[in-house]
Amino acid sequence: MIPVYRGLRSLPPDFGPAVAAIGNFDGVHLGHREILSAVVAEARQREMKAVAITFDPHPEQFLRPDHAPGLLTPMDHRIRLLSETGIDAVVILLFDEALARLTARQFVEWVLGDALGIAGLHEGGNFRFGNKAEAGVLELADFGRELGFRLTVHPAVHTHGLEVSSSAIREMVSAGDMRRARWMLGRPFSIVSTQKRDRGVGSQLLVPTINFAAYEGLVPAYGIYVTQLRIGQNRRPARCFQAVTSLGMRPTFEGAGFSIETHILNFEPVEMDETTPLELEFLVRLRDEEKFDSTEALKVQIMKDIARAQRYFRRATP
């Protein structure tokens, strides 16, 4: 794993010079990856460190907690995806009152210059920074000329005619539109969690499922999905199973509450416990959750869901 520095105080004094991109990088989508690959290319050429600079909490969570979005990638997941882009280090800036108050000039001089030794920066045209997002890439280019770093501004990345952005992907995920979310992410939307014990109703009366423990990030619209489950990220290669997942309130069972439950289609025993990392990829939404009159009626529907998921995988795998 690459080094991850949490807060400027944890940086070594000889950290720079570095080529970097700054942003929330929520989702580490196609736009982010394009920028980060340019960061890596410039850093290799200039023999410097390639760095992703991100924020925790998400600025919106700090500034407008009531309206803040659920995240596509909580921090650990984001760090893993960032590290797969080829960068050498992640710097997490702690987004607090003091950081929010920095003017654009203070942010550039103190954070980018003094603390990080930035010699090259890559951003998209919509990048904004400084107190109340006062400055954009034009001001950043001026600072670069004054303080001696190179700024490269990248045109917006599009896919299927749509501009890629974290907020657009959040809307798609919230609406259960996994196909478009996948276009923009360049991978299926996934959540990373662990297993939790369930009530046992599923295994006895319906189908066996793996239940997910509490998850802090954004989840797709409630419903039933074709999914893929990776068990044990740290084990290489992780085991990957075809699955069907129910996500929501299980209206058939009054008071059952929220749950994410996955039934593996091509099950084989695998060693796991409540600490084993699980990654659940959402491929396509099958239907809304429904309230059934009986457990038997729910089971008939679950069998249909399983058959549809099996057909999906038969078509998807040549």
Ligand SMILES: Cc1cc2nc3c(=O)[nH]c(=O)nc-3n(C[C@H](O)[C@H](O)[C@H](O)COP(=O)(O)O)c2cc1C
């Ligand atoms: C493929 C699949 C589809 C499901 N669809 C529904 C549904 O439409 N309505 C519902 O109330 N529960 C649905 N469930 C959830 C079951 O109610 C759930 O498995 C049951 O509550 C067992 O809970 P337990 O695992 O806590 O024992 C579905 C589960 C699966 C695996």
Ligand SMILES: Nc1ncnc2c1ncn2[C@@H]1O[C@H](COP(=O)(O)OP(=O)(O)OP(=O)(O)O)[C@@H](O)[C@H]1O
């Ligand atoms: N589609 C894109 N093409 C090129 N650059 C992008 C794209 N989307 C974001 N960036 C750039 O990536 C960096 C990090 O972006 P950040 O994660 O903060 O924003 P975002 O993805 O646009 O999210 P949001 O939709 O929440 O504003 C910034 O420089 C931003 O301009």
